Amino acid sequence: MTLIADTSSLAAFCARLKTAPxxxxxxxxxxxxxxxxxLCLVQVAGPEExxxxxxxxxxxxxxxLFALMQDPAILKVFHAARQDVExxxxxxxxxxxxxxxxxxxxxxxxxxxxVSYETLATQLARARIDKSLRFTDWSARPLTxxxxxxxxxxxxxxxxxYEKLQKRLDRDGRSAWLAEEMALLTDPATxxxxxxxxxxxxxxxxxxxxxLMVLKELAAWREREAQERDLPRQRVIRDESLMEIxxxxxxxxxxxxxxxxxxxxxxxxxxxxxxxxxxxxxxATPESAWPTPPERHEIPRGLGPVVDLLKVLLKLxxxxxxxxxxxxxxxxxxxxxxxxxxxxVPALQGWRREIFGEDAxxxxxxxxxxxxxxxxxxxxxxxxxxxxx
Numbered sequence: 001m002t003l004i005a006d007t008s009s010l011a012a013f014c015a016r017l018k019t020a021p022x023x024x025x026x027x028x029x030x031x032x033x034x035x036x037x038x039l040c041l042v043q044v045a046g047p048e049e050x051x052x053x054x055x056x057x058x059x060x061x062x063x064x065l066f067a068l069m070q071d072p073a074i075l076k077v078f079h080a081a082r083q084d085v086e087x088x089x090x091x092x093x094x095x096x097x098x099x100x101x102x103x104x105x106x107x108x109x110x111x112x113x114x115v116s117y118e119t120l121a122t123q124l125a126r127a128r129i130d131k132s133l134r135f136t137d138w139s140a141r142p143l144t145x146x147x148x149x150x151x152x153x154x155x156x157x158x159x160x161x162y163e164k165l166q167k168r169l170d171r172d173g174r175s176a177w178l179a180e181e182m183a184l185l186t187d188p189a190t191x192x193x194x195x196x197x198x199x200x201x202x203x204x205x206x207x208x209x210x211x212l213m214v215l216k217e218l219a220a221w222r223e224r225e226a227q228e229r230d231l232p233r234q235r236v237i238r239d240e241s242l243m244e245i246x247x248x249x250x251x252x253x254x255x256x257x258x259x260x261x262x263x264x265x266x267x268x269x270x271x272x273x274x275x276x277x278x279x280x281x282x283x284a285t286p287e288s289a290w291p292t293p294p295e296r297h298e299i300p301r302g303l304g305p306v307v308d309l310l311k312v313l314l315k316l317x318x319x320x321x322x323x324x325x326x327x328x329x330x331x332x333x334x335x336x337x338x339x340x341x342x343x344x345v346p347a348l349q350g351w352r353r354e355i356f357g358e359d360a361x362x363x364x365x366x367x368x369x370x371x372x373x374x375x376x377x378x379x380x381x382x383x384x385x386x387x388x389x
Contacts, residue, residue, distance in 0.1 A: 002148055005057035013051055014064040020046040022075035024158035027084045028138040035226045037087050040138035045155040052148050069096040077162045079103050079117045081185055089191040097186045104181045105165040108174050110322030125160040177351050195223035209290040215246035216291055217282035249279050299335050306338040310360050316379050317356045328352050
């Protein structure tokens with residue numbers, strides 16, 4: 001059994017990894033019934049050995065693991081790191097660093113958008129991943145040998161995946177590209193949940209500032225309640241009910257009880273009182289402090305063809321540079337570039353501007369053209385700038 005279930009074994013394993021240039025890391029967790037992810041298993045591999053760590057083992061102290069995750073001399077390699085990093089950040093209050101996310105690195109190296117671990121393991125590690133245990137209950141004990149072998153494959157094959165991606169980044173001079181993306185993943189603000197900002201995840205379409213103010217207070221109340229009780233947001237109150245309450249802004253229990261999805265008992269109980277208090281607090285807020293409706297970037301009349309041309313250019317440039325389109329520019333970025341040369345979008349900054357943004361502006365202003373390649377296959381760019389202009 002490659003399972004660590006006691007503190008002394010964990011400390012010894014982490015001590016052996018102190019000189020490793022990198023470790024590969026993965027987690028198994030449950031979140032269906034809780035607000036915070038319930039960590040059920042941690043898989044860690046160094047260049048020579050790999051173990052699964054049981055955080056549910058009685059009496060185990062994970063401090064040696066947490067110290068390893070904070071060691072600045074050791075690179076932590078994940079695939080699709082965000083949820084795993086969120087877990088460690090919640091448990092320790094600090095973001096593991098430095099980080100290398102193989103999913104993002106693969107996008108930089110031209111493997112397409114949001115490439116899966118199975119795809120990378122197959123193409124770079126020549127391994128086949130058995131995903132039959134994908135939906136296993138990792139909180140149940142004891143774990144079987146088959147479960148552990150499955151879990152450990154997520155870090156053992158990650159070693160050659162990382163090494164080959166790093167070589168490609170070095171060869172193509174793109175390590176700085178990845179570093180920009182890792183800066184976001186290592187920013188503590190990425191994982192900070194501010195109750196006052198929870199209303200934004202509901203993506204309200206209304207432009208009513210009154211509605212948004214009430215929704216903001218209700219969403220903040222629900223977020224705090226979910227955090228304190230460690231319950232999923234939807235178990236506290238569903239999004240649909242929250243939006244309806246914000247629209248109706250009930251002033252009393254009788255009005256609140258008419259909300260779809262909210263029982264009469266809930267309306268008359270503690271939750272009902274807290275909801276009504278949130279509504280009153282919202283309506284008592286000076287209008288000058290009400291939220292501003294989310295900015296919508298609508299394409300001005302006549303710019304539709306420009307957007308279409310820019311999308312063609314994006315595909316062409318990403319094919320030429322062998323990088324995922326999603327990493328360079330989103331559809332919203334394209335819309336904004338079509339409308340504004342100074343748009344505050346990533347596509348007009350840094351390496352993205354070098355490989356796409358500059359040519360996007362030239363195409364927009366008629367200084368660059370698109371034409372069929374001479375062999376009739378694909379497209380080519382034609383400079384249209386005239387001397388002296």
